[in-house]
Amino acid sequence: MWQIYTVFTDAAQPKPYTHQKAQRRQANAVGGEMGYGGTTMSGTEVVVEAFTELAPHYQATMDRELRQFWGLTYKEFIRRLIGAAAVKPGESVLDLATGTAMLPRVLLSRADKCSRVIGLDITPAMLRQAHEAMRGTGLAARLGLLCGSAMALPLAAGTFDVALCGLGTHHMDVPAMLSEARRVLKAGGRLVVSDVGASAFWRSIWGKALLRLLLLRYGLTQRSARARAEVEAFPNVRTASEWQRTLADNDFGGIEISETLAHRPWYPCGLTIKATAGAAG
Ligand SMILES: C[S@@+](CC[C@H](N)C(=O)[O-])C[C@H]1O[C@@H](n2cnc3c(N)ncnc32)[C@H](O)[C@@H]1O
Numbered sequence: 001m002w003q004i005y006t007v008f009t010d011a012a013q014p015k016p017y018t019h020q021k022a023q024r025r026q027a028n029a030v031g032g033e034m035g036y037g038g039t040t041m042s043g044t045e046v047v048v049e050a051f052t053e054l055a056p057h058y059q060a061t062m063d064r065e066l067r068q069f070w071g072l073t074y075k076e077f078i079r080r081l082i083g084a085a086a087v088k089p090g091e092s093v094l095d096l097a098t099g100t101a102m103l104p105r106v107l108l109s110r111a112d113k114c115s116r117v118i119g120l121d122i123t124p125a126m127l128r129q130a131h132e133a134m135r136g137t138g139l140a141a142r143l144g145l146l147c148g149s150a151m152a153l154p155l156a157a158g159t160f161d162v163a164l165c166g167l168g169t170h171h172m173d174v175p176a177m178l179s180e181a182r183r184v185l186k187a188g189g190r191l192v193v194s195d196v197g198a199s200a201f202w203r204s205i206w207g208k209a210l211l212r213l214l215l216l217r218y219g220l221t222q223r224s225a226r227a228r229a230e231v232e233a234f235p236n237v238r239t240a241s242e243w244q245r246t247l248a249d250n251d252f253g254g255i256e257i258s259e260t261l262a263h264r265p266w267y268p269c270g271l272t273i274k275a276t277a278g279a280a281g
Pocket residue numbers: 047048051062096097098099100101102103120121122123126148149150151165166167168171172
C-alpha cells in the first residue's frame with residue numbers, strides 16, 4: 001500500500017507512512033534484503049530507522065560532520081547547493097530526500113522566489129521536523145512535503161523545472177533515482193546533486209582493504225541504525241566519472257561536476273553535479 005501526504009497548509013499534519021511499495025521496488029533494484037544481528041531489514045527500513053533516530057538532532061549532526069569532512073557549516077553547504085541550482089523566479093522545484101526541508105526553506109525565503117517546491121523524503125520523522133520548522137513562516141502555501149521514495153516517485157512525468165538532492169543519493173540506488181528524476185523533469189530541466197563522492201583513495205588497494213576492515217568492525221560492533229545505513233551506503237558512492245556515465249545512461253547531458261576536497265585522505269570528497277534533462281546528445 002502506498003500512502004503519501006502533502007502539506008500545503010499549517011493545519012495539515014503528517015499522516016503515517018507505509019513504504020512497502022518503495023521497499024519492494026528498491027529490493028528489486030538492489031537485489032534483496034540484508035540481515036543485521038538476526039533481524040532482516042531492507043535497505044529502505046535501515047535508512048528510515050537511521051533518520052528517525054537522527055531527526056531531533058539532525059542539523060547539529062550535519063554541522064559537525066560537514067565541518068569535519070569539508071570545513072563547511074551545514075548552512076554554507078545548503079547555500080552552495082542553492083547557488084549551484086540558480087533557480088529562476090517561477091520555476092517549479094523538487095527537492096529529493098529533503099529531510100527537514102532546510103534547502104527549500106532557505107530557497108523560498110530568498111527574494112527571487114520560485115513558485116513552488118515539493119520536498120520529498122522517505123522518513124516521516126524528518127518530514128515532521130520540516131513541518132514544525134515551517135510553522136509560522138508563511139511558507140506552507142508554497143512548500144509541499146511528500147513522503148515517498150526518490151526511486152519510485154509518486155509524481156507525474158514532465159512536472160518540474162529543477163530537481164535537487166543534497167546528501168541523499170548515497171542512500172539510494174542511483175540509476176533508479178536518476179531514471180525517476182529524468183521522468184519527472186521537463187525536457188531541458190536541471191538536476192543538481194551534492195553528496196559524498198568516492199575518492200581515488202577508496203578505489204586504491206589500501207582504500208579497499210580499509211573499507212573491508214571498517215565494514216567488518218561496524219558489522220560486528222555497531223548497533224546504531226545510522227552506522228548501518230552509512231555502511232550499507234558505501235556501494236552507492238560514486239566517482240565523478242561514474243556519475244558522468246550513469247547520468248548519460250539516463251538521458252542527462254550538459255554535465256558539470258565539481259569536487260570539494262576532503263580534509264583527510266580517508267574522508268569522502270564532496271561532489272556537486274549539475275546536468276540537463278534530455279541533453280545527452
Ligand atoms: C543526510 S539527509 C539529507 C537531508 C537534506 N537533503 C539536507 O541536505 O539536509 C538524507 C535524507 O535522505 C532521505 N532518504 C534516503 N533514502 C531516500 C529515498 N530512497 N527516497 C527519499 N528520501 C530518502 C533520508 O530519509 C534523509 O532524510
